[in-house]
Amino acid sequence: MIDFDSKARRWDSNPVFVERARKIAEAIHRRVALDRNMSALDYGCGTGLLSFPLKDVLGRITLKDSSAGMLEVLREKIAEQNVSNMTVRQADLTAEPLPDERYDLIYSAMTLHHIPDTDKILQVFHALLNPDGHLCIADLDAEDGSFHGPEIEVHHGFDRAALTAKAERAGFTDIRFDTVFEIVKETEAGVRAYPVFLLTARRA
Numbered sequence: 001m002i003d004f005d006s007k008a009r010r011w012d013s014n015p016v017f018v019e020r021a022r023k024i025a026e027a028i029h030r031r032v033a034l035d036r037n038m039s040a041l042d043y044g045c046g047t048g049l050l051s052f053p054l055k056d057v058l059g060r061i062t063l064k065d066s067s068a069g070m071l072e073v074l075r076e077k078i079a080e081q082n083v084s085n086m087t088v089r090q091a092d093l094t095a096e097p098l099p100d101e102r103y104d105l106i107y108s109a110m111t112l113h114h115i116p117d118t119d120k121i122l123q124v125f126h127a128l129l130n131p132d133g134h135l136c137i138a139d140l141d142a143e144d145g146s147f148h149g150p151e152i153e154v155h156h157g158f159d160r161a162a163l164t165a166k167a168e169r170a171g172f173t174d175i176r177f178d179t180v181f182e183i184v185k186e187t188e189a190g191v192r193a194y195p196v197f198l199l200t201a202r203r204a
């Protein structure tokens, strides 16, 4: 498990994280007709890097994450910037009963590979979306495990066809992928490039 609490204070000083979120936000904007009446959930929001570029084109945004440290930084940013349409909640939807709220859009960046049960979280996302609601997931394409290093237990990215099958089983339709970013990283195996996809889908 990665200790995200201890990374939270320095998260936004990594220009790659900021640029990655900006590119993912642009891709969501291109693929989904966003409007100020839409309610949205940012799952695994971290410090909110993905939601800030989208906040002026959406209605109410709920930001959920299991890390108290990430949410502390996020709350400070919301207060500093006087943002009025963001609500922050600490949550792990894989370990809690389904909440009552429903959304028109759920987006999630670089979080899916940290969640052991992919089928379960896709089912939860499906249940939390209004009919015809949109799902947008950005994550790593399948990699050899060098992205996090061997000692950290996470999914080694996702095979697009296998993730499509899982999303279909969870009840999603109109599934498509775009490559939206590339993370270039120095690893034990040398300098490597890791593509990041954006999956977009609709609740059937």
Ligand SMILES: C[S@@+](CC[C@H](N)C(=O)[O-])C[C@H]1O[C@@H](n2cnc3c(N)ncnc32)[C@H](O)[C@@H]1O
Pocket (backbone or CB within 6 Å): 004, 017, 021, 043, 044, 045, 046, 047, 048, 049, 050, 064, 065, 066, 067, 070, 091, 092, 093, 094, 108, 109, 110, 111, 114, 115
């Ligand atoms: C790689 S960070 C990405 C943060 C942010 N989305 C971004 O793009 O900058 C992954 C985030 O997922 C959160 N996370 C991991 N497992 C989670 C779970 N089961 N439920 C909610 N959040 C989770 C972590 O606390 C962390 O903030």
